[in-house]
Each structure stands twice: as structure tokens, then as C-alpha cells.
Amino acid sequence: MDMMNMTMNSTTMTMQMSFYWGRNVTILFSKWPGNDQHNPGMYILALFFVFAIAFAMEPLSVWPTIKPSGSSVVAGLAQAFLYAIRISLGYFVMLAVMSYNIGIFIAAVAGHTVGFFVAKASALSITKPPGPEPSF
Structure with missing residues (x-):
């Protein structure tokens, strides 16, 4: 048996081990999004x-969870819960990218990039002191 084929319960599953283009991909769940070459919708x-999972990770990384008036235990639990969600989303994106599909890879990178831009732009607009804009 070579490295590309794995036998599982008398069925053969082929795993891609290099980047490729194409709609015939399985990510995260078996038979999803499917391999119907005539219907690219899935x-x-x-x-x-x-894209949405990668995008969602970035605002969670800058979201303030500790309130000065709250209990430290409640704040710690809230922060741990958000951390668990962010790490779970990160593992989902990692597993999707491990399909080695270039389209999935581009969607993940684009989601992280747009999410980073939105999260940092909103964080900077919150911390920007009021006053006139500098003119150059």
C-alpha cells in the first residue's frame, strides 16, 4: 500500500498530499461539500x-472580555469560553486547509485577512482620541 491510499473497512479512501485546484474536495465532514461536478453550489x-470561520476568529482575538466592575471568576470564565471558541474555530480552519484545495486555502487566508482588517480598524476607531483630523 502506498502513502496515497488508505484502506478502511474494505473501502479505499484517497487523500490528496499536494495543493490542487478543483471542486472535488472533502472538508471537515465526509461527503461534504460533495463531488458533483455539474453543481458548484456546495x-x-x-x-x-x-471564509466565515476564519473571519470570525479575528474579532474574537481582540474582543474585550474583562469588565472592571465584574467578578474576576466570571470574567475569567467568559474569557476562557471565548478562547475555547476561538481555538475551536482555528482547528476547523486548519483541518479545512489540510484538504490541500487551493480554493479552500485562499478562502481561509482571505477570511483571516478581512477579519483582521475589520477587527483592528474597529479597535483603532474606538481608541482614537476625539479631535480634528491631522492635515498633511
Whole structure:
């Protein structure tokens, strides 16, 4: 048996071990998004799903969870809960990228990039002191 084929319960599963283009991909769940070459809708949905997960990770990384008036135990639990969600989303994106599909990879990188931009731009607008804009 070579490295590309794995036998599981008398069925053969082929795993891609290098980047490739194409809609015939399985990510996160078996038979999802499917391999119907005539209907690209599920593949496009998978791209949006990976983009959304990667996007959601970035605001969670800058979201303030500790309130000065709250209990330290409650604040710690809230922060731990958000951390668990962020790490879970990160593992989902990692597993999706491990499908080695270039479209999924681009969707993940684009989601992280847009999410980073939105999260940092909103964080900077909150911390920006009021006053006139500097003119150059």
C-alpha cells in the first residue's frame, strides 16, 4: 500500500498530499461539500463557510472580555469560553486547509485577512482620541 491510499473497512479512501485546484474536495465532514461536478453550489458554500470561520476568529482575538466592575471568576470564565471558541474555530480552519484545495486555502487566508482588517480598524476607531483630523 502506498502513502496515497488508505484502506478502511474494505473501502479505499484517497487523500490528496499536494495543493490542487478543483471542486472535488472533502472538508471537515465526509461527503461534504460533495463531488458533483455539474453543481458548484456546495463547493461555493464550503468556500463561504471557511471564509466565515476564519473571519470570525479575528474579532474574537481582540474582543474585550474583562469588565472592571465584574467578578474576576466570571470574567475569567467568559474569557476562557471565548478562547475555547476561538481555538475551536482555528482547528476547523486548519483541518479545512489540510484538504490541500487551493480554493479552500485562499478562502481561509482571505477570511483571516478581512477579519483582521475589520477587527483592528474597529479597535483603532474606538481608541482614537476625539479631535480634528491631522492635515498633511
